[in-house]
Amino acid sequence: MIKFYYNTGPNPMKVALFLEETKLAYEAIPVDTRKGEQHTDNYKKINPNAKAPTIEDEGNIVFDSNAILLYLGEKTGQFMPDNSLKSKSELYSWLMFVATGIGPYSGQSVHFQHMAPEKLEYAINRYTFEAERHYDILDKRLSNYEFMIGNTYTIVDMAVWGWTRMIEKVIAVGELEKRKNLKRLMEYIKTRPASHEAEKISERNNHQFKIEIDDEASKHMFPQNLRLK
Numbered sequence: 678m679i680k681f682y683y684n685t686g687p688n689p690m691k692v693a694l695f696l697e698e699t700k701l702a703y704e705a706i707p708v709d710t711r712k713g714e715q716h717t718d719n720y721k722k723i724n725p726n727a728k729a730p731t732i733e734d735e736g737n738i739v740f741d742s743n744a745i746l747l748y749l750g751e752k753t754g755q756f757m758p759d760n761s762l763k764s765k766s767e768l769y770s771w772l773m774f775v776a777t778g779i780g781p782y783s784g785q786s787v788h789f790q791h792m793a794p795e796k797l798e799y800a801i802n803r804y805t806f807e808a809e810r811h812y813d814i815l816d817k818r819l820s821n822y823e824f825m826i827g828n829t830y831t832i833v834d835m836a837v838w839g840w841t842r843m844i845e846k847v848i849a850v851g852e853l854e855k856r857k858n859l860k861r862l863m864e865y866i867k868t869r870p871a872s873h874e875a876e877k878i879s880e881r882n883n884h885q886f887k888i889e890i891d892d893e894a895s896k897h898m899f900p901q902n903l904r905l906k
């Protein structure tokens with residue numbers, strides 16, 4: 678059975694969606710990053726980057742959400758486009774665009790608006806600008822295609838879903854409404870029972886994650902701040 682190390686952040690949620698869509702058997706194992714569980718030696722053996730998610734499957738360890746989606750997509754053959762090089766060119770390009778663009782810019786945009794000890798206008802402007810630009814690119818792509826890769830719902834749509842669920846926190850309230858095509862994709866995924874199962878993963882498993890971002894949580898999640906003192 679797949680071991681799925683997760684928290685309820687946008688990156689693990691993409692994987693939760695895939696697992697629920699495919700109904701693969703899995704055990705959900707919480708990694709409470711606000712309590713520092715990502716930094717234990719045991720966890721870093723399976724995720725050297727000390728973040729969630731990670732999976733263990735048949736002796737294989739895969740970390741990084743988009744790598745996990747690709748691994749599970751290839752393993753099952755589900756939610757993947759056809760095997761042509763043309764489809765692969767699109768799959769790899771858009772999956773990496775989400776991994777290296779949407780994810781990091783969204784993360785920094787949330788950080789500087791909602792987590793940083795000071796409101797730095799320069800940083801907020803840079804990251805909200807880049808986040809807006811990246812979501813516009815998704816919206817434009819979806820104005821030409823029903824899904825990110827043509828007419829098929831794939832792992833790329835799941836990767837997009839993970840962060841777009843948070844767009845109001847990433848940019849501002851009303852930002853999904855401004856992007857009608859992206860909104861259409863989000864509404865489609867909402868009609869799928871798997872997305873609701875994914876959203877309830879911690880509740881179903883009775884896992885209680887720490888909610889407060891207090892000094893303890895900040896110490897674990899933003900270790901760079903120690904250098905400021």
Ligand SMILES: N[C@@H](CCC(=O)N[C@@H](CS)C(=O)NCC(=O)O)C(=O)O
Nearest residue numbers: 686687688710728729730741742898
């Ligand atoms: N590139 C990684 C990023 C993973 C990531 O940032 N995970 C967050 C949850 S969404 C986390 O574990 N944060 C805890 C920390 O930064 O200490 C991926 O896509 O899996």
